[in-house]
Amino acid sequence: MAVFTPVALDDVAQWITQFPLGKALELKGISSGIENSNFFLTTERGEYVLTIFENLSFEQLPFYLNLMRHLAERGVLVPAPVANDKGELIVALHGKPASIVSKLEGRSQMDPQPVHCAAVGAMLARMHLAGQDYALQQPNLRGLAWWHATTPAVLPFIPDEQAHLLRAEVHFQDAFAACDIHKQLPAGPIHADLFRNNVMFDGERLTGFFDFYFAGCDTWLFDVAVTVNDWCIDVDTGVLDQARVRALLDAYHAVRPFTAAEHTAWQPMLRAGALRFWLSRLYDFYCPRAAEMLTPHDPGHFERILRERIATPAPGLF
DSSP: OBBSSOOOHHHHHTGGGGSTTOOEEEEEEOOSOSSSEEEEEEETTEEEEEEEOSSSOTTTHHHHHHHHHHHHHTTOOOOOBOOOTTSOSOEEETTEEEEEEEOOSSBOOSSOOHHHHHHHHHHHHHHHHHGGGOOOOOBOTTSHHHHHHHHHHHGGGSOHHHHHHHHHHHHHHHHHHTSHHHHTSOEEEEOSOOOGGGEEEETTEEEEEOOOTTOEEEEHHHHHHHHHHHHTBOTTTOOBOHHHHHHHHHHHHHHSOOOHHHHHHHHHHHHHHHHHHHHHHHHHHHSOOOOBTOOOOOTHHHHHHHHHHHHSOOOOOO
16 A cells, blocks of 8 residues: 555545545545555545555456455455445546445554464455355466566566576476466465555454455465465564464464365465565565655565575474
8 A cells, every 4th residue: 555646635525425425524645555545534434445546457456346345245354345326346536446445443463473373364264265156257466477577677686696596486486386286276366465464453353354456366375375474474584483373374274274285385385475575575676656655665575585485394284
C-alpha cells in the first residue's frame, strides 16, 4: 500500500453516493506497501479501506475481490468488499479501478510469538481449504514466469556475486518446478504475501488477513513458505526461530495435513519464497515508480534469507 494517485475528501464526496455507506467524513492515505494507492475511509456507516489499483486491470480484479467475498462467506476472516448500487465491486475513480472493503479491527503484530504464529497457521490452512471450490482461475503473477521476465531487468544494477546467486537460484527453481515432486503438490488460490503487516490481531486473537492483491493459483506450500519466511525468523539474520516455525506448521497441519510430497519439497519451497521477494525488492529498489509516501524495502533482507535457506537444512513439516 502507498499513494500513487492522490485523492482528496472532495474527490470522493459524490463518487461514494453509489455505495450504501452514507457520506464520506474523513480520508487518510496509508503509507505502507508498494503496489496500490490506499486510504482509510471513514463514512457515516463506519470505517473502510479505499484502494485505487495502479497495476491490476478491471479485467483482472474480479479474481481478487470475489475471492475475498468467497472466503468471507466460508468463515475465513478477511475484509468484505462493498458493492455499489449496481452490485459492482470495482468502480472507476480518477479513471482507475477502485474498490472499498471493510476495515479489520486490531493491529498488525510485528513481534510475533508462537501463539500468534499458530493462529496464522491454522487460519491459512482454513483459507486454503475454503478456496478449493473457488470458480475463478488466475496464475500467481509473481511466480516463475515473472522471475524470468524480471531477472534481466535487475542484473545490470547488482554486483557479480549477487548476479551469480540470482541466476543460480532461478535455474534451481526451474529444475524444481519441472520435477515430479512439484507436480504432486496440492494447489489452489493462495494469498502469496501473508507478511506480518497483512494480518491483524486483537491481543492474541487473530482478526483477519488482508491485502489479497498478490493472490493467485499456486501450490499451497509456496504460501506456507512465504508466511514462515516472515513470521518465524530472526529479522536481523533470517535464521528460522524453531519454536515459531513449529507452532505455525503444527497448527496448519492440524487443519490441513501436509502430504509426503510437501515434506520433500519444503526446503526448495522456502528458497522459492525467499527468491520471489528478493527479486521483487531488487526491482522496486532499482526500477521504482513515482509515488507519494513510498519507501522501497531493503532487498538485502531477503538476500540474507535466501542464503540462509540454501545453507541450512530446514526442519521437517511434521
